[in-house]
Amino acid sequence: MAGFELKQTDSGSSARLGVLATAHGQVQTPVFMPVGTAGAVKGITPEQLKQVGAEIILGNTYHLMLRPGVETVEKIGGLHKLMAWDGPILTDSGGYQVFSLNSLTKLSDDGVEFASHVDGRKFYLTPELATQIQMRLGADVIMCLDECTPFPCESDKLHKAVERTLSWARRCKATFDARYSMLDTRCQMLFGIVQGGIDLELRSRCAAELRKMDFDGYAIGGLSVGEGHENMLRTVEHTAPLLPEDKPRYLMGVGTPGDIIAAVRAGVDMFDCVMPTRHGRNAYAFTENGPLRMRNNVHINDSSPIETDCDCYCCRTYTRAAVRHYFNVNEMLGPILVSIHNIRFYQKLMTGIREHIKKGDFAGWAREKLEKYAVFLLV
């Protein structure tokens, strides 16, 4: 029931077309997943998400385990019910936020203790717990708990983090398999995460060890943490080919439109990033002709839409003048409308990527777009 099918590989690059099948429907890859941090893509209803073409969204286990808590999500019928989203959901393991939002974590080989950034309440997360929580949330794709390292990171710490990530991956897999050994059909998938910073040898070792564990998919984690586009890309281009060809590859937390195109070219299938929504809330609109800052006075009397050819609700409905006005008076519709537009921009980007892989002219198209979208690197 749940699984991945590789449909086509590009002749001029490592780009791939595939289908990720889940209990909540199929997803065409390469795919971009909008981020539903705390049980909602901020300000956007599931109806609006469907309208902009989102097929799968990401939920943050860390935020959900704090509020409303896994017991509550379970009691009301799972994360899909909470979010009112009937499509596929991927949850992260919580690890990234544990390390990035908390300074008082106590890390051991067994697991990690942390204090909630909301109220200081103590939590303890182990690979077993992280897996069980995501299974109980009802996620379609579950991520292994990993140790996320900052950038830069000293070599010794990086090595230890990779070993711990591998040990934790084994424990996540065991927890997952124990549950599914009792069930006929697998309706959830478990992805392993390759760590290792920008150390290519470490990435190789981590990927090889994870492959032995036979996951349903493989993520490249620990990037987009300040290493820059070139380092990121070099690491992805090194790591992606080390992963099984018949399994989906997911680059976590990436990125700009250019990052995504370059990573697709290197053979990545799945992406998530807060950029379209977070930038949207800050009045930054992605367009084919570069970014627009919607608070800018230049839009004050502009009766054209953010993007003339865009089919999103914002562009079909509102003038730039109105969007600028909404930001100017702190009206919620400002952040909502630009978030909608930006998610649509990202979804159209993915549609374009898939179309050009299918047509066989992806490599040339990607080169052009990478040049054009370089302007988005400067955000």
Added chain:
Amino acid sequence: MAGFELKQTDSGSSARLGVLATAHGQVQTPVFMPVGTAGAVKGITPEQLKQVGAEIILGNTYHLMLRPGVETVEKIGGLHKLMAWDGPILTDSGGYQVFSLNSLTKLSDDGVEFASHVDGRKFYLTPELATQIQMRLGADVIMCLDECTPFPCESDKLHKAVERTLSWARRCKATFDARYSMLDTRCQMLFGIVQGGIDLELRSRCAAELRKMDFDGYAIGGLSVGEGHENMLRTVEHTAPLLPEDKPRYLMGVGTPGDIIAAVRAGVDMFDCVMPTRHGRNAYAFTENGPLRMRNNVHINDSSPIETDCDCYCCRTYTRAAVRHYFNVNEMLGPILVSIHNIRFYQKLMTGIREHIKKGDFAGWAREKLEKYAVFLLV
């Protein structure tokens, strides 16, 4: 083209059924108008407004003249274009906010000077300007500039305010007629406003004088400012019958579901109030069984909708647990969803009112509902 047709009068009360025809479509009365303060019903798209059954909305001239300013609204094609709302719009005159949001107003018989509550910029509003601004905004229904008095208000001040309101009404009418003397068809309407606090004699005098000026409709203003339900109702029951039968009657800024039912019974056709949206943003949900406070822990694991029989997007889509969670984590969807539900509650109230007037059993139905909805007076 623009006008009002009285369709039916209730035998058991003064309630009326009518149709308000505007250049942007017809409106069945009695009608409730959601408030679109600064060019938007806060957080709600026009698509969502249509879905909850809103037929006409209100815009605040005061807020719009400050930001984005009438020149901007005009340049981009009018208030309908700014708001992306193609249905009828009624604008208030700005008077209410000038008096309620500013302590440093300088009032004379000519007009009123005030400093913007946003940046202190000085503005001067006269009856002529208020009328011209609303005409330039492109409002379907335009309100005369009036002097709004607080409650309580000493008799001398109240008398002077009524005289000034009448003098200003004449000037608004002259400004409006001067424009329309040059046009074949009237695509806008001008309403006069009866002032006089809770002084019934003053209300009588004001109504009689306004009738002589022959407006397209008549509003009862200066209520819902702290006088209480009984005083409000006594004043409405006294004033409504003094207004021409063949013109629409609009009770400004009112009110709770009970206020509305009682005023319809007294012969009022039109209402506006921030209550459904402001309360919605504060997690207060209107239901047939009384109010729900959606931040309350009692909803934490509740998988039922806010109201089981409600057909609004919120109730069709989300659990109480999700709505509570959204308020708990400050997610925008909380205020948005409860605003949608509350506007739908008000629209269903108006549909019920119209149906029971049509069926001829309004008086009995109103008595029952007034008892049931008394709980909403305590907000």
